[in-house]
Amino acid sequence: MIDLATLTGAILVALGQEHAGLFSNDDELATRLHAAGAATGETVWRMPLGPAYDKLIDSKFADMKNTGGRNAGSITAAQFLKRFVGDTPWAPSRHRRRRDELAGRATSIHSWGSGWGVRLLDRLVQEYYED
Numbered sequence: 001m002i003d004l005a006t007l008t009g010a011i012l013v014a015l016g017q018e019h020a021g022l023f024s025n026d027d028e029l030a031t032r033l034h035a036a037g038a039a040t041g042e043t044v045w046r047m048p049l050g051p052a053y054d055k056l057i058d059s060k061f062a063d064m065k066n067t068g069g070r071n072a073g074s075i076t077a078a079q080f081l082k083r084f085v086g087d088t089p090w091a092p093s094r095h096r097r098r099r100d101e102l103a104g105r106a107t108s109i110h111s112w113g114s115g116w117g118v119r120l121l122d123r124l125v126q127e128y129y130e131d
Contacts (some may be wrong), residue, residue, distance in 0.1 A: 010073030020095030023078035
């Protein structure tokens, strides 16, 4: 399972706009996405997941919180999703690409969909999942 989202802007603080943040519970899938990203120019950088981050979304009032606070915001967002995927190989990627990179003019990153990740996923499927 792969999801491409702009779930949190916190990834921009960590990585800027050069790489998408990649989270995964599956090393093989993460390696394949990294290779596809390198081949297409839609590069990804694997970010950590783990029990210490997962504890940040624990709640004494509910099953869990949907935010872990300011620190590690992208990681805790991924940890939240990870609780629902179980053992399914999974990789959410977080990225915001400015429109002016493709269109040659400045505009808000919030006002349009860039299509980032289409080439990445096309390459992934072509290289690893088609006959």
